[in-house]
Amino acid sequence: MGFFDGYNVSVSGMSAQRTRINVVSANIANAKTTHTAEGGPYKKQNVVFEEVLLNEKQKHASQVDKKLNENSDLALRGVGVKSIVEDDASPVMRYEPSHPDANEEGYVAYPDINPVVEMVDLIEAMRSYEANVATFNTHKGIDTKTLDIIKV
Template sequence: MTVLSDTLALSASGMRAQAIRLRHLSENIANVDTPGYHRKTIAFEQVMEGGNRNGEVQAGPVQLDRSELTQIYEPGHPLANENGYFDGSNVDLVVEIADSREAQRSYEANLKMFDQARQMSQGLLELLRK
């Protein structure tokens, strides 16, 4: 039974990590037109248990993308400098949508694995009851 509970824990950790990733991706998409906004990124880290890797993952710390902000020419904008430019965001909407689709599919794959392990453990318990 421990293998099935380990599988549930692994799948759940993957779903948690992808959910956090999706939250940051949605924040990036929401702020695509916010002046001075830096894109947020996260990396996944393996969980260490007693000095050993147990296979689970977790979302690491949020990092800001330090690539150049786009310069937008709009002389009438309140943030524009003397040349008429102001800093836009460094969010690429196409990249964010592609990343969110990948995170969604990864979440769904972990959910299917979780559901399979749950069904197998229920089947095992039913067999043991007989």
């Protein structure tokens, strides 16, 4: 395990959660959007995470680190964003005949987005981000103490 591997795991988690926060925020902001450039109501988006071998991401990993991870059954991993997918839920139809996007029967198609569920998702992403920050800071504290001991 390299000196910076713990930092890299935390940073990968922070980056993934930041993407999730941005996507959930867009869902909340567009919960009432009935007309998009593609036509039809806004489609809810979800983030799909994937496990990532950090040494595959790092081009500058030392030969020793590569050899250690090669021989290890528990290779160091991080998290990344695999994709952002659109939800395939059908829109919610509401009777509003005076709305400019109403169909012939007077119904308007709204996105199937529940703001309460989105807020819970947002809070969960924020807590995960904060946990990664705490992990990063703990790792930094351990490294600082280690360097202080070595300096003796």
